[in-house]
Amino acid sequence: MCPAAQAADVDLISVETIRPPVLPEVRYATRHNFTGTVLYPFPRLWLHRDTARALSAVQRDLQRQGLGLKIFDAYRPLSVQWKMWNLIRDERYVSNPAKNRGRHTRGTAVDATLIDRHGRELPMPSGFDDFTGRAHRDYQGGTAEERHNRAILEQAMKRRGFIPYPDEWWHFDLAGWESYPVFDIPLEALASGTGTEPSGRSPQWGSGRTPGDGLPSK
Numbered sequence: 001m002c003p004a005a006q007a008a009d010v011d012l013i014s015v016e017t018i019r020p021p022v023l024p025e026v027r028y029a030t031r032h033n034f035t036g037t038v039l040y041p042f043p044r045l046w047l048h049r050d051t052a053r054a055l056s057a058v059q060r061d062l063q064r065q066g067l068g069l070k071i072f073d074a075y076r077p078l079s080v081q082w083k084m085w086n087l088i089r090d091e092r093y094v095s096n097p098a099k100n101r102g103r104h105t106r107g108t109a110v111d112a113t114l115i116d117r118h119g120r121e122l123p124m125p126s127g128f129d130d131f132t133g134r135a136h137r138d139y140q141g142g143t144a145e146e147r148h149n150r151a152i153l154e155q156a157m158k159r160r161g162f163i164p165y166p167d168e169w170w171h172f173d174l175a176g177w178e179s180y181p182v183f184d185i186p187l188e189a190l191a192s193g194t195g196t197e198p199s200g201r202s203p204q205w206g207s208g209r210t211p212g213d214g215l216p217s218k
Contacts, residue, residue, distance in 0.1 A: 010183060012107050012190060015045040015074055018052050020059045022069040022112075023119055027128065028080075034129045035087055045074040046190050048107030051174045055110060057160045062114070067152070070121060072111040072128050072170065076104035078184035092167040093131045101182040103165075108177040110162075111170045114153050122149040128170055135168050 015024055026043035027033040047055065055069070062068050076084075081095065081102040088094040095102045103109040114122040125142035126134035133139055137154070140147070150169050157172045158164065165171035174180075 010185065011049040012046045012075055012183070012185070013049050013052055014190075015047055015052070015071055018056050018059065020056070020063055020068075022055065022059055022071050023115055024071045027072050028076075034131065035084065039080050039083065041188055042191070044187065044191060045071060046107060046187070047074045047110065048174070048180060050180075051108050051110060054160045054162065054174060058156050058162075061156055061159065065152075066117050067122070068115050068117070068119075069112050070115045070119075072113070073104060074110050075107040075183070075190075076102065076109075077186055078102060078105045078182055079186075081105050088131070093129075093135075103171075103173055103177060105182045105184070106177055106180040107183065108174040108180050110172055111168075112153070112157070112172065113170055114149055124150055124153075124169060126169070135170075137164060137166050137169055 015022065024043065024045055026040060026045055028035075029038060029040040029043040031038060033039070051074075059069055078097060078101060081097045081104065084094045085097055089096075095104075097105070111128065113124060113128065116122060123143065123146045125139050125146045126132065134141065137150070153169070154164050161175045162172035163175055163177075165173065
């Protein structure tokens with residue numbers, strides 16, 4: 001068995017380290033999610049260091065407007081991705097890990113919404129994890145305020161190098177996400193600082209990239 005690698009070695013860092021701080025609401029650590037089950041052992045989130053750096057820039061931009069980010073989900077172990085896929089099996093809303101091993105599994109995807117200076121969510125065309133057409137970015141229903149808020153969030157994220165996912169207004173991928181490695185490191189291991197994968201293998205490595213202004217979107 002390989003020696004335990006530290007969480008820092010795989011460039012996954014706690015969302016709590018982002019400055020200015022964002023507001024986490026870890027739905028998958030509760031039953032208040034589309035599965036109705038608790039998938040995470042505690043309400044803490046991690047991201048790849050590159051993603052956290054870009055998200056920090058987004059938060060600074062939004063604070064100038066009296067707004068901020070609430071984060072629903074970030075890094076997701078591959079084993080949890082398989083659980084979600086087996087429940088939904090709809091690639092519009094859950095990545096098929098048999099094809100690309102997921103998006104959240106790389107620490108480069110984030111599920112987010114907007115909050116005001118008091119921590120209150122701004123109205124959006126749908127709730128989080130709404131698997132209907134209301135969640136799509138081209139949905140023209142709802143109120144003008146909801147569509148406006150969706151656009152503010154999308155523009156703020158794109159400005160700092162995130163790619164909006166078409167079928168979920170809350171989901172954003174760091175540009176170049178495909179080049180990052182997939183992890184199956186349990187959240188307990190990240191919390192304890194012994195970031196090994198369940199098999200005991202050393203975590204996978206990949207060529208990370210540093211985001212900044214002007215990254216392409218698609």
